[in-house]
Amino acid sequence: MKRRQIWIFALMVILAVVMLYPFLFMINTSFKSNVQFLGASGHSMLSWHKLFNALPVGRELINSTVVCAGSIFIILIVSTMAGYSLSKLRSRASWIFFIGIVGAMLIPLQSIIIPAYINASHWNLLSGYWGAIFLYAALGTPFASFLMTSYFRGLPDELIEAAICDGLSYRRIFSKIALPLAVPAIVTVIVLQFIQIWDDLLVGLLFIQDPNYRTITVGLGALSAGRTTDIPVLMAGSLLSAIPAVAVYLIFQRQLVNGLTAGIGK
Amino acid sequence: MKVTRRDLGRQRRRVGVIFILPALALVSAFLGIPIIQAGYYSLTQWDGLTAVWTGISTYTHELHNPIFWRVLENNGLLLIGIPVAMILPMGIAFLLNEKVPGWKVFRTIYFLPTAISWVVIGMVALRFFAQEGLLNGLLRGFGLGFIHTDLLSSEKGALFAVSLTFIWSMVGTNTIIFLTGMATLDNSLNEAARMDGASNFRIFRSITLPQLQRFIQFSFIITIISAFTALFSLIFVMTGGGPGFGTTTLEFFIYQSAFARGDFGTGAMLGVILFLIMAVLGIGQLAIMRNKD
Numbered sequence: 001m002k003r004r005q006i007w008i009f010a011l012m013v014i015l016a017v018v019m020l021y022p023f024l025f026m027i028n029t030s031f032k033s034n035v036q037f038l039g040a041s042g043h044s045m046l047s048w049h050k051l052f053n054a055l056p057v058g059r060e061l062i063n064s065t066v067v068c069a070g071s072i073f074i075i076l077i078v079s080t081m082a083g084y085s086l087s088k089l090r091s092r093a094s095w096i097f098f099i100g101i102v103g104a105m106l107i108p109l110q111s112i113i114i115p116a117y118i119n120a121s122h123w124n125l126l127s128g129y130w131g132a133i134f135l136y137a138a139l140g141t142p143f144a145s146f147l148m149t150s151y152f153r154g155l156p157d158e159l160i161e162a163a164i165c166d167g168l169s170y171r172r173i174f175s176k177i178a179l180p181l182a183v184p185a186i187v188t189v190i191v192l193q194f195i196q197i198w199d200d201l202l203v204g205l206l207f208i209q210d211p212n213y214r215t216i217t218v219g220l221g222a223l224s225a226g227r228t229t230d231i232p233v234l235m236a237g238s239l240l241s242a243i244p245a246v247a248v249y250l251i252f253q254r255q256l257v258n259g260l261t262a263g264i265g266k
Numbered sequence: 267m268k269v270t271r272r273d274l275g276r277q278r279r280r281v282g283v284i285f286i287l288p289a290l291a292l293v294s295a296f297l298g299i300p301i302i303q304a305g306y307y308s309l310t311q312w313d314g315l316t317a318v319w320t321g322i323s324t325y326t327h328e329l330h331n332p333i334f335w336r337v338l339e340n341n342g343l344l345l346i347g348i349p350v351a352m353i354l355p356m357g358i359a360f361l362l363n364e365k366v367p368g369w370k371v372f373r374t375i376y377f378l379p380t381a382i383s384w385v386v387i388g389m390v391a392l393r394f395f396a397q398e399g400l401l402n403g404l405l406r407g408f409g410l411g412f413i414h415t416d417l418l419s420s421e422k423g424a425l426f427a428v429s430l431t432f433i434w435s436m437v438g439t440n441t442i443i444f445l446t447g448m449a450t451l452d453n454s455l456n457e458a459a460r461m462d463g464a465s466n467f468r469i470f471r472s473i474t475l476p477q478l479q480r481f482i483q484f485s486f487i488i489t490i491i492s493a494f495t496a497l498f499s500l501i502f503v504m505t506g507g508g509p510g511f512g513t514t515t516l517e518f519f520i521y522q523s524a525f526a527r528g529d530f531g532t533g534a535m536l537g538v539i540l541f542l543i544m545a546v547l548g549i550g551q552l553a554i555m556r557n558k559d
Contacts (some may be wrong), residue, residue, distance in 0.1 A: 005366045012361055012368075016375045019437065022382070022390040025400075029393075074292070082289035089282030097286045104297045108495040108544055110517040111537035114524045115303035116296055118314055138296030141289055164274065170281040199383035201499035206525065221385045224392075224503050231393065238386040249381035253374060256381075260439065261446045264484045 023239075030236035037232045047232035054233070055223070057240060060216040064244075067129055067204070067215055068197045071136035072190055075144050078137070079189065080182060083148025084174050088160055098149070105142040109202065117206055131207035132215075136197045144189045147262055151185040152178060188259040191252040198245045216241040301541065308535035313528055324535050334536075336511050337519045340425060344493050344515065347429040351489050352482070354433070355440035362441070363448045373445065377438040384435070384496070388503030391431040392418070421512030424505050428513050431500060436492060440485045447481030487551060494544060516540050 017024075029037060033046040051057060086098050116135060117126075125131035155178065163173045204218035214222070220237050249256060309324060310317040328334050358376060362369050379387065394400050395417045405413050417423035451474065459469050475482075498517050501507055507514035507522060514522065516536060524533030 005364070008361055008364050009366050009368070012366070012372045015358060015361075016372055018434075019376050019379060021394075021400075022379070022387060025390050025393065026386075078289040078292055081285040085282045085285035089278050089285060091279040091282055094282070094286075097290060100298070101286075101289050101293050104293050106544060106548055107297050107301050108517070108537075108540055110495060110498070110520045111304055111541040111544075112297055112300035114520070114530055114533045114537060115300035115307065117524075118530070119295075119300065119303075134292070135296050138292050141293055142297075145289055170278055174285070195381055199381075199385070201383070201385050201502065202521070217383050217385050220383075220389070221499065221503060224385070224389055234389060238389050242382045242386050245381045245383070246378065249378065250374070253377070257377075257442055257446070260442060261484075264443075264446070264480060 023242075026235045026239040026242075029232050030239050032232050034230050034232055047230070047236045050230070050233050051236045051240070055219070055237065056212075056214075057216065057219070057237060059212070060214055060219045061240075061244075063129070063208075063213055064198055064215040064217070064241075067132055067136065067208075068194050070129060070133040071140065071197055072193050074133065074137035075140040075193055076186060076189060079141055079144035079148050080179060080186070081174070082141075082145040083152050083182075084178050086145070086149040087152035088155070088157070088178070089170060102142050102146045102149075105146070109139060113202070113206065120207060126207060126209045128210070129208065129213055132203055135203050135207055136193075136200070139203075140189075140193045140196070144193070147185055147189060147259065148182065150262070151182055155181060184255070187252065188255045188262075191248060191255045192259040194248055195245050195256070304534045304537045304541070307531055308538045310531050312531035312534065314530045317531065320531075324531060328532070328535060333511055334519075337514050337516055340511070340513065341494065341515050343425055344429050344432065344497075345490070347433050348486070348489050348493060351433045351436040352440055352485055355437050355485070356444050358437065358441045359444035359448055362445055373442075376441050379435055380438040380442075384499035385503050387431060387435055388500045391427065391500075392504050395427045418505065419509065421508075421510050424509060424512045428497070428501060428504060431504070432493065432497060435500075436489055439488060443481050443485045443488070444478065447478045451477055483551070483555065490547060491544070494540065516543075 030047055031043040031045065033040075033044050036042055036044065082097075082101060086094055086101075120126055120131040120135070125134065159177065160173055163177055164170075168176065198215075199217060200215075201217055201221045204215045205221060208214055208218065216237075220234070220241055223234060223237065307317055309319065309321055311320050311324070312318075362373055362376075395415070397414075397416050401415055401417075405411060405415065415423070417427040455473050455477075456469055459473055464472070494515075495517055497515060498521065501513050501515065501518045502521075505513040507518050517540060520533050520536045520540065523529045523536060
């Protein structure tokens, strides 16, 4: 048994190197100058200096944060309300709403992106952050509503009835009782959406037209499409862009896994 | 003032409708209405400003376009990677499930790529497959230097490189799904079967796999959805759809048609086709699950 464990351990170490390779490559390359990358020996901070001096990465990090925060804020408001309504305030029409909202999960982004883009340009949403914020919010809402609905379903009806007897209205029950109890589900939604939106390219590429509002991922994508030859700077940028999402992942791993496997059901 | 049960019911329904409205409005405005528009515009010639009705001929016309079939073929070839993207993680999940010291750290490491953008993955992959990249370095290291690869410069090679990268990125997600599944396994069944003299393989096939069925299905759905709709950024960064149309998949073709060529009508139509493919897959999946239950 001991021997078997050693073999498994060795195999897992090799796998770990394969999975960590992008990080190792980014770290190693970003601490080289372009000359060093192309063959000369040694490491330097040159590429990191270049990254911060030549490219608007600081601004792009702020933009990413604003877009993520805005979209997630909207997602949380509409999905907690929808989940509460679909689980605790049911009427005969509820199932239609449920299918309408949660069923939208089946629509691929690429199928709606052209009309959504034209609409957003008619509504003047493409000049600042709003076009991207709204589309990300709409894309995140179906799954978040699904998650919230199943979460609120777990709250006992007696709790609501008791609160009604105490004279609370359905709205007050939502803000005073349901919302505070939903914090674990809310954290899951935040973590899932943060990583998704932070990492996205397509929506940001099309729905943010002013380069001053670009997110870091879009900035990188645009840079790589320009076929930059300064690879160490590109790798420093990649690493920088990955750090926030990786940090969130490391802190909230459990919530992320919960969210991911929520679709399997019981 | 006395609140009757009927008043309460009415209040509940009214608040229920009010609470659903924001989500409904958001989803309708940015997903619901656009998918209907896509259906309409797919039957027109549309440059984003004026649409001229051309009817079903846009579809029949596209069916005679060899590039369209080439693009679908690329999607088909990517699907070949799906079994690998599932079997490999299942093996890894089994290894993790042995719970050797430090397995939680390994679990965290394997799942890590889930947190990084396809853009970043694509950029690193680009250097990995490059002529002077690590792949050729490894081949040399193993004494296979005579196989000098330049995958990204040929159509089939580039697609192969994209699909390898895709498989690599799915490892984390699928491993976690299977690991979650393995936590639900009932080990007493294995013991009982072993008592009856069943071989390891037999136990795996007849006891473990059936118990994991739900998780296998879920992983399959996630993987196939990713193969069809999540690779835009990867392709954008790694190959730009080329060389030629070598790595242009349907989702990338939509983007190219509309935003590179300004042919919004064709883009909308391709979007509808993608939607239909995903819908058929979804319904098929549901039907299979219904039958099994």
